[in-house]
Structures are given as structure tokens and as C-alpha cells.
Amino acid sequence: MSHWAVRRTAEAVALTILGAVLLVALVHLLPGDPLNAIIGERALDPATKALLREQWGVDHPLPVVLGDFMVGITRGDLGISYGEQRPVATLLAERLGPTLLLGSLTLLITFTVGMALGLWSALRPRSRRAQLLGTLTLITYTLPSFVIGLVLVWVFAVSWQWLPSAGLDDPLLPIDATGGAVLLDRIRHLILPLATMVLATIAVPIRQQRSAALATVAAPWVMAARARGVSPWRIAWQHVWRPAVTPVITLLGLWLPLLVSGAVFVEYVFAWPGVGALIAEATGTRDIPVVIGAGVLLVAAVQLGSLIADLLYRVATPGTVES
Amino acid sequence: MSIRHRLGVVLAFTVMLLAILGPLLTGDPTAQPDPVGGRLLAPSTAHWLGTDAFSRDVLSRLAHGARLSLLIAAIAMTTAGSIGVLFGVVAGGVRGLFGWTTSRAIDIALALPRIVVLLVVVAALGQITPVELGLVLGLTGWPSIARLVRGEALRLREETHVTAAVALGAPPARVIAREILPGTLPPALVAATLGVADVVLLEAGLGFLGIGVSPQLPTWGSMILQAQRHLAEAPWLLLAPGVALVVATAAATLLGDALRSRLAPGSR
Numbered sequence A: 001m002s003h004w005a006v007r008r009t010a011e012a013v014a015l016t017i018l019g020a021v022l023l024v025a026l027v028h029l030l031p032g033d034p035l036n037a038i039i040g041e042r043a044l045d046p047a048t049k050a051l052l053r054e055q056w057g058v059d060h061p062l063p064v065v066l067g068d069f070m071v072g073i074t075r076g077d078l079g080i081s082y083g084e085q086r087p088v089a090t091l092l093a094e095r096l097g098p099t100l101l102l103g104s105l106t107l108l109i110t111f112t113v114g115m116a117l118g119l120w121s122a123l124r125p126r127s128r129r130a131q132l133l134g135t136l137t138l139i140t141y142t143l144p145s146f147v148i149g150l151v152l153v154w155v156f157a158v159s160w161q162w163l164p165s166a167g168l169d170d171p172l173l174p175i176d177a178t179g180g181a182v183l184l185d186r187i188r189h190l191i192l193p194l195a196t197m198v199l200a201t202i203a204v205p206i207r208q209q210r211s212a213a214l215a216t217v218a219a220p221w222v223m224a225a226r227a228r229g230v231s232p233w234r235i236a237w238q239h240v241w242r243p244a245v246t247p248v249i250t251l252l253g254l255w256l257p258l259l260v261s262g263a264v265f266v267e268y269v270f271a272w273p274g275v276g277a278l279i280a281e282a283t284g285t286r287d288i289p290v291v292i293g294a295g296v297l298l299v300a301a302v303q304l305g306s307l308i309a310d311l312l313y314r315v316a317t318p319g320t321v322e323s
Numbered sequence B: 001m002s003i004r005h006r007l008g009v010v011l012a013f014t015v016m017l018l019a020i021l022g023p024l025l026t027g028d029p030t031a032q033p034d035p036v037g038g039r040l041l042a043p044s045t046a047h048w049l050g051t052d053a054f055s056r057d058v059l060s061r062l063a064h065g066a067r068l069s070l071l072i073a074a075i076a077m078t079t080a081g082s083i084g085v086l087f088g089v090v091a092g093g094v095r096g097l098f099g100w101t102t103s104r105a106i107d108i109a110l111a112l113p114r115i116v117v118l119l120v121v122v123a124a125l126g127q128i129t130p131v132e133l134g135l136v137l138g139l140t141g142w143p144s145i146a147r148l149v150r151g152e153a154l155r156l157r158e159e160t161h162v163t164a165a166v167a168l169g170a171p172p173a174r175v176i177a178r179e180i181l182p183g184t185l186p187p188a189l190v191a192a193t194l195g196v197a198d199v200v201l202l203e204a205g206l207g208f209l210g211i212g213v214s215p216q217l218p219t220w221g222s223m224i225l226q227a228q229r230h231l232a233e234a235p236w237l238l239l240a241p242g243v244a245l246v247v248a249t250a251a252a253t254l255l256g257d258a259l260r261s262r263l264a265p266g267s268r
Helices: A002-029 A034-039 A046-056 A062-074 A088-123 A128-142 A145-159 A179-201 A203-217 A220-227 A232-244 A246-269 A275-284 A288-316 B003-020 B022-026 B058-093 B097-111 B114-125 B130-139 B142-157 B160-167 B172-209 B220-228 B236-263
Strands: none
Touching (some): A002 A062, A002 A288, A002 B097, A034 A046, A088 A128, A088 A179, A088 A203, A088 A232, A088 A275, A128 A203, A128 B236, A145 B220, A145 B236, A179 A203, A179 A246, A203 A232, A203 A246, A220 A232, A232 A246, A246 A288, A246 B114, A246 B172, A275 B114, A275 B172, A288 B097, B003 B022, B003 B058, B003 B236, B022 B058, B058 B097, B058 B130, B058 B172, B058 B220, B097 B142, B114 B130, B114 B172, B142 B172, B172 B220, B172 B236, B220 B236
């Protein structure tokens, strides 16, 4: 078990490093002069341009660029942003908190509510309400996250003016506001982005849990439990859900990329100052060091998530043979 | 054919009709007939879906957007499908180092979230044409198809008709091309059809972020980007492309399901 865990961890680290190498190489090999992104619309004389090329190292060959990047990473140095002229690592550090807040709450709510709804609809698959849920999940599944976000903004922020539509907190909040007022303000700003993230990602765990539980509902031990008069709650919890939980854990690894793309669009819609909005903005301004830095961070997050999912799967299914 | 599958066919025809006939019937999507008095008009008989902030006809932009979306999706899925099938068949069908290396390449490509690769590529290239965007979306979409085809090829490799071909002395290349490859095509076609939904959403997403193709082009994504600024006074600007996106992605998803039950009834 521990031997396997070490090997799996090494694999995740190797894949992250390879991913970083691929992203850096991709930018280097594709056509497009990064100098245009650095100087923007300004007209500069050739001598200044040559100086800038040297200063930013845009003409270095790929092995040098890759070497610099890898050495930099070990020191926590991801280069300098073209646009902000500040270290990429600093920019990422500033943006990490909001993303972790939004992402972890989304993960928590999507999986608990998604599994509960999936289990519920598997217990009475022919009921009207379960079929309505099926239709609703198909709709949220086909709706892009930014459209869901904008519809919520239109209803709750523009039409009814219940909730703020953008940002992390209210800039007009008094400086001497109490802790409670600050917390309430943060929660109010969190509701719409969080609801959007959950709606955009919940269809997958619902469907997965539903199909896994549908298989166990028909199992002979469930019939036996019903026959000997076990309470419906206990049947749902112990006899149906417990054996049907492992497929959902496996799903976690596949679901994380969904969370990442959700983060990019939803943070952008709500001007939520996270890593996803950062990479979207930086792509627009072609701030390549920031795009690569944030990209590597997101790749690492997905790898870490799928590693945790695999370890959890091992814990949940002790009998699994080494593969 | 179930009702769901019929609905998929109907929705797909609707989008194709909008994309093929729409632009011929609706006029110039860039015309700004009355930039002062004719902006943000509500839907009427003159403008069925209203006008945007530059007095441009929303229906016309929607129809041209459908054409661009389908063009990009067609290019992307042809590209992703061909590369995916090639890599998948080699990874699943070829034994030895070559097959193993191809298989690891697929695993590495799968480890990278598509949106991240897409943003990195777009940041490097800057503004691109719709055809180029189609290619970029295809080049970032092949790994999931390759994984599916690899699994299918690994399964087919153990089938009796393959064993028979090998026993009869067929060279490995012939076994792969004639005995394994054809069997992987139906599931690959299903995956490519389902993948159209992802491509349409990603293309709209990039348009919404204002990157990729020129924001001046009438894409559904750029229409949504514009709608965001006028949510209070002109919500139809969001509804038109939003509904179009749902119809297009639902069509691809339902059509993919229908194809699956026809072509690969065994798979889930």
C-alpha cells in the first residue's frame, strides 16, 4: 500500500513537471512574437526593441528557456509579468486565496448535494420529481458556466438587486466595519459565483451517483434487508449508498478539470480575483509568463486532486489488487 | 429511436438550418442602420430578436454565429478524430516500445486540462482566424478520443478474428489496418459527435473572454460578452445566443447518444 502510494505520488509529480515543460515548449514553438505583447501599441525604434528582446530573453533557444524555467521553479521564481512588471509568483500568491475559497466550497457542496440527489433519484427512479431532476441536470450540463452566471446576475443582481454581481467585497464598506459586517459582505459576494460553480458542475456527480446506486438498489442484499424490515433510511445509507460510493470517488479525478474551466469562466464573469480570472485576463493581454505560471499551477492542482482521489479510492476499497 | 434521440435530430437540423439558410435570409450582420435611434431595440417584426448596442440585427448575427460555430466544430472534430484514432489504434494495437510510448504520450496529454492548453496556445498566437481556431481546438481535443480508441483497440486485439488473422500470417500493419481499426471507428464517431458540444462551448467561452478570433466577428461568445454590458436594458441580447448554445450542445449530446445506441449498443 505505502509502496504503491509513493509510486503514485512520484507519477503525479512527474506528470506535473512534464506538463510544465510541454506548456513552456508549446509557447516557444508556436509562431507569434512575445515582444508585441511586451511593447503593446507603442512604436519603438529598433535599438530599443533589440534591448527589450535581450532584457526579456525572448530570443533564447528552447533548451535555455526550459532550463531557466525549471531552475526558477525550484526557487519559487516563475518569471516576471510582461504587463504588471511584477513577479508571477507574487501575482499567483495574491490570487490563490479567493480561488481556494471558491473551489473548496464548490467541491464540498457539489459532491455532498450531488451524491445526495443522485442517491435520492436512484431510490425512486420512476417518480415525477426524479425525472424532473434528470431534465434539469441535462439543462445545466448543456449550459455553459458563464451563461448560468450571467442569468443569475440578471435575475439576482440587476433585476431584483438582492446580491452584488462582482468582486470579493464592497469597496464602499467603511474601513472601521466590524468583523461580522465584513464576513456578511464576503458571504453576499460569494453566493452568486458559488451558486454558478455548483450549478455548472453538479450534473456529473448526480448522474454518476445515480447510475452507481441504481445498480446496488437491485442487489439481492437490498431485497433481503427490505424483507427483514430494515428502515428505509438505513437501507438507503448502509445497503445502497455504501457500496455505490467508490465510482463517485474515481469521478473526482475526472471532475477536477471541469472545476478548473469553471473557475476560469465563473471568476471572470464575477470579477472574482482568483487564479482562473488571472489566466483569462493574462491570455487577453498575451502576458505569457503569467499564463504559463497560472497554467502550471492549475495542472499541479488537477494532478494533486486526482492523486488524492486515487488514494481515497484505495482506502475505500481495501481489497483492490495492485495493478 | 427514442423521443430523446428524435429531439436530438430535430435540434441538430434546426442549428444546421440556421447556419446554412439563416445567413442568406437575414442580411448583413455588421450593418449598423441607425447607431443612434436603432440601438438596443426590443424584438419586433423588423428585428425578430431585437438589435444590439450598435443597432445591428441580433438574428442575423445569431445566424452567422451558427455558421462560424459549425465551421469551427467541424474542423475541430475532424482534426481531433483523426489524431485521436491514429494515436489510440497505435497505442492499443501495436505491441512493444512504440505502442507503449504512444500510450504514455496519450496519458501525458490527458494530464493537462484542455482549457489551460487552449489559453496558453491562444496567448502565444494572439488573434487567429476561425479556421485556425478550429485546428487549435482539434489539436487540444484528441487525447480523450485517443483514450477511448486505445481501450477499444486493446479489447479488439483479444478477439478471435484478430487471432485468426495473426495465425493466417497477416503482417502486423495489416492486422491493425484491417482487423482492429474498423472496429474502433464507431465509438470514435460517437465520441467525436459528443465532443462537438465541448468544442461549441469552448469556442463560445473564448469569444466571451474576448480572445481567439476577432471580437468583431459575429460569434455567439462575443454576443454574450456584449450582452453582459446591457443586462439591465436588453436581456434578449443574452437570451438569444444563450438559447442557441443550449440547443447546439443538447443537439450534439443527444445525437451522440442516438449514434451510440445505433452503432455501439454494448457500450454505456
